[in-house]
Amino acid sequence: MTDATVDSDAATALRDKAVDELRAAGTIVSPRIEAVMRTVPRHLFTPGATLDEAYQVYSAFVTKVDRHGVQLSSVSAPQIQAMMLEQARVQRGDHVLEIGSGGLNAAYLAELVGPDGAVTTVDIDPEVTARAARLLAGNGYGHVRVVTADAAEPIPGVGKVDAVLVTAGAWDIPPAWTQQLKPGGRLVVPLRVRGLTRALGFTLVDGHLESESSKVCGFVPMQGASAHQEELLLVTGTPEIGLRFDDGLPENPGLLDNAVRTPRVELWTGITLGISELLDTLQMHLAIALPGFCIMAVDPDLDTGIVAPANRSFALAAVEGGSFAYLTTRRTEDDKHVEFAVHALGSDAGSLAGKVAGHLRDWNREHRGGPGPVVRVYPAGTPDDLIAGGRVVGGRVIDKVHSRISLSWPPA
Ligand SMILES: C[S@@+](CC[C@H](N)C(=O)[O-])C[C@H]1O[C@@H](n2cnc3c(N)ncnc32)[C@H](O)[C@@H]1O
Incomplete structure (x- = not known):
């Protein structure tokens, strides 16, 4: 047996294993897609990768x-x-x-x-x-x-x-x-x-x-x-907090200048989540509901502890006036769940924390475990009343350069 034959048999086995895994996970459902992914030799399109690297199910090469x-x-x-x-x-x-x-x-x-x-x-x-x-x-x-x-x-x-x-x-x-x-x-x-x-x-x-x-x-x-870059707002008064905005900065970011001088409000919500449960619809719900939605990131090398998100590189957050809030979690006693809290700082921290917690409760009641929002894309300049027939209730329209994108929840 030549080396090439050994390689090819090993590759076929790894490819079949990867396809079996994707079928079991429900990612591959169509027999035609299963057939092409079993047939086309992925490793021949990833020269420089080992066979194991080429057939990692969840990793790009x-x-x-x-x-x-x-x-x-x-x-x-x-x-x-x-x-x-x-x-x-x-x-x-x-x-x-x-x-x-x-x-x-x-x-x-x-x-x-x-x-x-x-x-x-x-x-x-x-x-x-x-x-x-x-x-x-x-x-x-x-x-x-x-x-x-x-x-x-x-x-x-x-x-x-x-x-x-x-x-x-x-x-x-x-x-x-x-x-x-x-x-x-x-x-x-x-x-x-x-x-x-x-x-x-x-x-x-x-x-x-x-x-x-x-x-x-x-x-x-x-x-x-x-190509498009998110905009970063560095919170003043502390070195580590960045708020990433995808559709433009808040109108008056200077209002946040003294936010980190106020005590941190911590509102535990009692809403718990299984550790492997997806956050997909929660993220979309907050992105739709909160006008000042953003992503908070904390530089780990400069961390002073003023904020305490569970994930320092990606915390769901929002700015309103002179306050900002973010979501965090802690493990529950059974160690199989996490409980959500809203932390907030700034002049109206208590009110913003309450508002974000209210949206969390709405998500828990209305969208948890359900389908994501329907996304519709219209050319830039399309008038509001033509967007989804003017029916974007409880939704949001995001204006990009070439398009208007409406996000709305499907009827229950
Ligand atoms: C993830 S790779 C493509 C993967 C590929 N389809 C495969 O077989 O797995 C993304 C590619 O998009 C290309 N790309 C980025 N901006 C582009 C643009 N404006 N027009 C065409 N290609 C672009 C990048 O150069 C890069 O090679």
Whole structure:
């Protein structure tokens, strides 16, 4: 037996194990997606990775980082690829545009559309497209079209496609993505709204996009014309607290100048959560309900203990006037649950803490364990009364550069 044969048998076993795990977790449900993920040899698209690295179910294989260590390109984790392929509902004969190339996902798409379909994969980075083209051609997928371009603009020669699959983290929906979709076409995109990223599966209906699926995920950032940076507000009077705002800073951030001089209000809510329970709908509920929603991060090297979030790099938070509040947790006595508290500092800390705790109770009663919000995307400039037929009750509309994004809870 040659080394290559040994490798290939080991690879097949690891690939089957990964697919079995994804089926057991409910990530892979469609037999066609199961078949392509068992067939296409992932390790041949991750040269430089060991077989174990290539078949880690929840880890991407990073192929490029910038000089600050920020990841710019990767072959996405099997779990993410399976999840988004399920969301895209690609059929035989479909024409598909993939934004962000690695080679592997385009090979899966080529298998799914079959000989009567077509796949174009686009990347802004010529090193990435050169690598993807080489790997695709070398593994029997030379018919996939590989294009180097900023996919914020329409891709020449693509026309209207049945599905656009975006595989970089987007903040906005450039008009080109919707314009390139056939009516009823699907757009799957990891979209950041209010600092929270969800892989959203949209359908194009009557000129706007309407979400039908939403999954928690993380992605390398979109580059080029549609790149967007969150804004950071450093709380004055203490060195360690940063508040990250995704859709603009509060109108008058100076009002927070003396917030850390006030005693910390701590409001324990009695609301408990299983340690492995998902926070997905809680995050979205607070992002929709609180106008000053943000994410708090604490520099561990400068921590003075003024704030005490359970997770120092990601705490759900909100600013209102001269106060800010954040969520934290502590283990309950059985050690299997955590209890939520709201901490707040500032001139109206007590009132803000009470307000945030009230939203926590609303989530507990109305959305816990239920579906996430429906996300609808309209072109910038669409009047309010045309957004979801003017029916965004208890929801929120977020204005981006190219789009207006409405978040609203489905009727109970
Ligand atoms: C996670 S990787 C793609 C993974 C790939 N689809 C796979 O097979 O697993 C994301 C890619 O998006 C690319 N990208 C970022 N901004 C882009 C843009 N504006 N247009 C096209 N590609 C972009 C990056 O260069 C990076 O290679």
